[in-house]
Structure formats: C-alpha cells, structure tokens
Amino acid sequence: MTKLLKNLLKSPSFIIGMGLFLLTIGGALLLPFFYHVNLGLQASSYASPNGKFLLGCDHLGRDMVSMLIEGLRSSLYVGLLTGVIATTLGTALGIYGGFKGGWMDDFVNLVTNLFLVIPSFVVLILISSSLSKGRSLTLIGLIIGLTTWTWSARAVRAQAASLKSRDHIALARINGANTFRVLTLHILPYLASYVFMIFILQVASGILSEAAISMIGLGPLDTVSLGTILNDAKNQGGFGDGMWWAFMPATVIITVLVFALYIINTSMEGVFNPRLRK
C-alpha cells in the first residue's frame, strides 16, 4: 500500500490532479472560515467586480464569491452522493453477477442494460413534473446516482468474472466461506484500486451531470449550485450582456474540478495497472 502511494506520488500528473482537487475542496470547506459567506441582497443587479465584491454580484445583487463557495459545496455534495450511490450499487451488483454467473448474471445484466438506456434527464423531467414541492439537491444527487451506476456494474462484473476461477477463491470455498464472505474478503480487495478509480469518475460525472441538468433549468430549486449559477446567468441575460463574472468563474471551477478528478484517475491507472506501469 505504501509502495503504491509512493509510486503515485512519483507521478507528476497525480500531484497536479490531487493538488487541484484539494485546492477546490479546501476552497469549499475552509473559505467560509475566512470569508463571510452572505447570500443576502447586497448590491444592484449584476454589480461589477469591485473592492467589496471581488467577483461582482448576480442578478439579485448577491455576492458572487459567496455564491461560488456555496455552489461549490453543493456541487461537491452532489458529486460525492452520486459517486457513493453509483459506485456502491454498481460494484455490489457487478461483483455479485460476475461471480455467480449463470441466470443470476443474466438477470443482473438485464437490469443493468435496462437502466443503461434510461437517461437521467428523462427521469428528472418526469419527476419534476410530478413533484409539487420542487426538487432538492439530494433528490438530484439520488436520481443521477440511481441512473449512472450501470457502467460501474458492467466494468466490475467483467473483473469479478475473471477473478472467480482463481485458486484462492476455490480455497476459500473449501474452507467453508459463503458467497458474501468470498465477495467481500477475497474478491473486493483485488478490485479495490479499480473500484476507487470508478468512484472518482462517478464523482466527476455526478458534478457534470448536476451542472448540465441545472443549466437547462431542471436543477435544485432550494439551493445554489454551480449549475444553477450558470442557469441564472443564461436566463437573466448574463451571457448576452457580457457579464463575464456571472458565468465565467463557475465554468472555470467546474472545469478545474472535473479536470482534476480525471487526471487523478488517469495517473492512478498508470500506477495500478502493471501493464501501464513504467
């Protein structure tokens, strides 16, 4: 484990990715201690950046820096929620199906394929047209998580299937280990690095999905997220009137955050995968 970590730390792209990621997380978690986050109405509509409001204000005169901190927290929350749900669900189903094989595997595959073709957008539109109390950030995270676990399931299933004929599994079986024990103690550890990389990708895709969904106006209605900031900029004419502070910082933060996660993923693959290891 320490060796792996050492190898990781030797990879410059991992350092860059991790650095960027920690920077954004740090921004979300620590900045509120140094910066007074205030989402109240403080200035005129789209006040431009000045000494008091470093990144200007939004259409309602709310401080953009506060909005971005709040938005970043929301986006990270959705990303992590999505990542946990999608990875847990996908790994559990994939590992079980892949290991069991037979009709069980076919069934899991069927369910996976079924979910694979349901776009989260459609689910969101349907849900938002039936919920009168509106959409919350958690609901958005849940929906994204519950509709994007499929590719983790597929990837894990393939790996689990290749592991099931290994000798140590047969030994564990002879020793009387039940399926649950085999899966958790003898297969999952082999896939841990792999699952972790899936998790990172799921977090990234969760953040992007939230931004995309919010941008077209289907985002959370009770919270500020990076996506809703972009949606407001679009709806309130921020793009057309050249209010760069209304959309540029949020765009940059999303890009940096997701970019960091993807670099982490790639660099980890380079370290974990023996064939790619230098």
Added chain:
Amino acid sequence: MMGMNKFGIPLAMMGLLFITGCNKENKPAGQEETKAGGFARSKTLYLGGSQWGDPNSFNPLTDWPAWPVNDKFNIMFETLLAYNTLTGKFEPLLGTLESQSADSVVVVLNPAAKWSDGQPVTSADVKFVYELGKRFKGAATAYAIDFVSDIKVSATADKAERLTFMVNKKGRNNPLVVLDFLQAIRILPAHIFEPKLAQLKDLAEVQKLKCDSNPVVSGPYNLETYSNEKIILKRRDDYWGNAALHGGKLAGPQFIIHPIYKSNDAFAIALAQNDLDATQTYIPRIWMKKNAGVMTWYDKEPYFVPGAVPTLLINSTRYPLSDKAFRRAMAFAIDYKSIKDLAVSGYSPDIKPGAIMPFGIEAGFYNDEDAQKYGAAFNVESAKKILADAGYKSVFKADGTLDKMIDGKGKPVPTLFVKSPAGWSDWEAIVTLAVKGMRAAGIDVREGFVDAGLYWQSQPVGDFDLEMIKPAASVTPSQPWSRLAALMSSRTWAPPGEKMNENQGRFNNPKGKGYIKAVDSLLSVIPTLTDKAALTQAYRQLNILFMQEQPALPLCYLPEQFYQVNTKTWTNWASEANPYAPPNLPWAGAATKMLWELKPAK
C-alpha cells in the same frame, strides 16, 4: 478505462459554455433566409414572443389557435373595434362605436369592409360569432351569450348596418364586458363556416379543420406558410382598410415572420442582433441593448407602460392564510422596491397599496388617502408586530435565518410554498425576493417552482398555498374592474378541487363565516354605473376592502406586453415622443396601425 474519452466530457462542457457565452446561441432562422433571399430583410418584419409551441391550427373556432388567430391579435381576422391601451379610447376597425349605455352598445359596421374573397363583412358575420354559443355549447365564444342577449340590426342614413348589442340584463348584466368583447372577439366569415357546419353537422368536427391554406380573412395580412420554426404572413395588397382606414396606403412590411424560439434569452439575443424587429418577451436590462438599436416606449425608467400586476394569489381556505392578520403581515413583509430594482430591471413604477393602478387609464379610480390609511407598504417591524399581536411566534436559528413558526395555540405553522412556473426567469426572481422578505419577517414561506403544466393545472382547482398570477393581464375597457373581479369575486365560488376561473384563492366564501357581501355587490354594480362620481366611489370602497382583507399580494407593475423594438431595419415606431399608437406590438389592438407608419431604415 470505462471506454470513455477521459477528457472528452470536461472539454466538451467547457466548449459548450464558451459557445453559448460568446457566440450568442444558435443562429436564429431569420439570418439564413436573408442570405438565401427568400424574404428580403428590408421588406420583412420579424416579430416574436407570441407563439411558443408548435402551431397546430389556425382555425379561429378552436379554443387555442396559433398566432395571430389567438389573443388580441387582429391582423388576419379583425375585431369590430380596436382599443387604444394608452388613451383608453376605441378606434374604428370593422366598425365604429356610435354610443354606449348601461343597456346597450351601438356599433356601425364599415360598409367598405370586405373578406379576402370579395364578400362584404355583414351583420350576419357578427351574429354568427356572437351567437354561436346559442347553437353549440362548446363554441370558443359561447360565453358571449351570457352578456349579450341580442344584436339588433338597423340601417343608418347612408345605408350602413347599425348593430345594437343588447346587454343581457337577465344574465351577467355587464356592459363593461360587452365593451371588452367588441375589441377582443374576432369576426369570422359566416359564408365560409356555415356551409362547413352544415356539411360536418357538428362544431367539434369543424374545429378539427386546420384552416391553414389560404383562409378567408378580413385583415391586412394572411397566412403564407408555417412550420414548427416560424409562422409567415404575407401582406394583402387588396385589404379593404388600405383605402377605408389608411388613406390608400399599403402597410409597410410585405411579410411578417414570427420565429418560434424556446426561451426568453433566445428572443433577447435575436432582438439585439437585429434578427427580430420586435418581441414582447421579458429582456433584462434593456438599456444595455440601446447601442444595438433597441428602443422602448420610454427611453428611461420604467421603459414600459404599466398594464399588468404580477400578484401572489393567497389560498384563503388554507391555514394560516385564512387568517386576515397573517395575510396583512405578508403584505408588510415584502420589499417591493427590491423586486422592482432587482427582479424586473426597474421596469415598474413604485407600487402603491391596493389593486388599482395609480396612473394611466385607472388613475381616476385610485385614491392616495385610502392607500395611506388602509394599505400595506414594506415595513418589517409592522409585519412582525401584526404577527405577534395575532399570536404567531417566529423561531430564528443562531445564524439569523428562520427556523419555524408557532401559532397562538403552540402548534407549528406549516411551511407555505409559493407555486410559480420553473424557468419563467422574471417571475422566479420576483418570487425569490418576495420569499426572502417574508422569511426575514419570520413568515415560513418557501419557493415552490414547478413544471409549467403542473402550475396551470393547480390554478383553477386552488391546489396551492400561494401562487404567482397576473390577474386579468390584458389592458381592456373593463379594467380595473376585471382585475378586482379576478382577485375577489365569489360569484362562482366552489370548494378547492372544483374549478374556478376567478378568485382561485377562494377568498370570501359566500356560505362561510364572515362573508363580506359588499365585495360581490360592488363587483356586480360597478359595470352598470355610468355616473363618474358614483363609479369612483364604488371603486374606492372595493379597493379599501381589498386592502383590509388582502386576498392577494400585488408585487409590481409590468407592461401588458413588453414593447421593445429594434430600429435598424424599420423606423418610425410609436414611442413616448411619438405616441401615435399604443405601446403594443403592431399586431394587437390599436397598435396595428403602426404597420402603415413603419418606414424602412436608410
């Protein structure tokens, strides 16, 4: 590893944002056509904001035909009279207003009026539309028979037809609404529709016809072609009104094209790029588009002529909204100035208490003394005091935000939601600010943005705590009566779950405790009053009752239509400096005459 390009998504996302940010959305259809030469830009007027969905039908007998056969548009099918929303006066169209009284309204048909197939427009056409409800319950104009008992036809000295619309005394007895009809109900060619009705035997069958191929119309333009992207009208050079109403001139634009975009921002960008000549959509910070040639009625705040009142309708059947004190506290808690400045770009004059506008056509019915005495203006302390006096207690969290409310009996007050359509950007901002104000005063209210479909469903059945509406949003001869009726009338009171088309907040249950009879008596007597002093007095009383009872929360004044035009292709638009036509787009009411005054820009 996942078979997915790892950098693809973030790069594509970034790219998308840059494209939308800098290249200003997808190219509107107009520009390509100019290049293709199909409709020369200099001969075409591009108008927007009145058709959002796919145009399904141009049949004027259906309930929801496409532009310009719907709403108060009169460039294909015309109304008897045109209403000038600026002066409050009628102007001649198919007919001329001769006289009006509490019993009847008299209109003389213009003998020159002709259909596009050469047939004259006659009293038979008028009677056909107004009396269709006597034959078919499902007629779109069936409501007319409750208001007009009969149309008597006589001849004038110069052999024109004189139509006397008899007010239905046994029905609604409302001459005001009859006046509304004259400028809203489009006259249709009976000689075209009667044979169709005879042939198909049923109105429902006739309503299925699309009427989209060379329809017989009386107006200055006719449908040329349409698709899901645009509706194209072509000028009728043989229009009867050219000689009879416009001194022999032809209307300026040869074509009128209404492109169908999906969102307000697309219209805003198209207008700034001169791909649209006018749009009635909400565009924030219109003054920033001045350099692009965009002009509004006033060239400074409020930019537009107020005509409608975005209002929070209160469901009076739900606790604690059933409590008058609670409703009044809400009215005191809202920062109307911030709504005006931040949510609607300053497009509203400062709001006054009550439901009557203090300026324009309604100014005479507004009384400032009453407003001072009975009305609620923004004052957080007053709001808090009213709540405390009524026994409500607000519990705030450590960070100063509202946690919950407890009523006089120690029971928690449920969180109230403001229902408003998601994506209506100006309304979203208005609601956000209203909620902010009320929460700061300790009232537990939240935004409840919902899908537009859900919003429309909830309205007639009263399925809301608070709901954003624009009561009687058109500027018509019956204002402000129609707005007050829309907010307060118990004439058709029905319990929540059943449909109501006015007072959907179900204020003043006629069978309930504390029913205020005066509200309904005033609402039924006002339309019949002809004495100016009595009328003013009645409006005063009604507005006082509104302020005392606060059945709804008017939030700001917005125009009936956002009148914003680009002067780069067409000039000589009406404006404050040149008010020859009212501030409507040149396809509605008396604003249509602008079409004859527009001149191509050099």
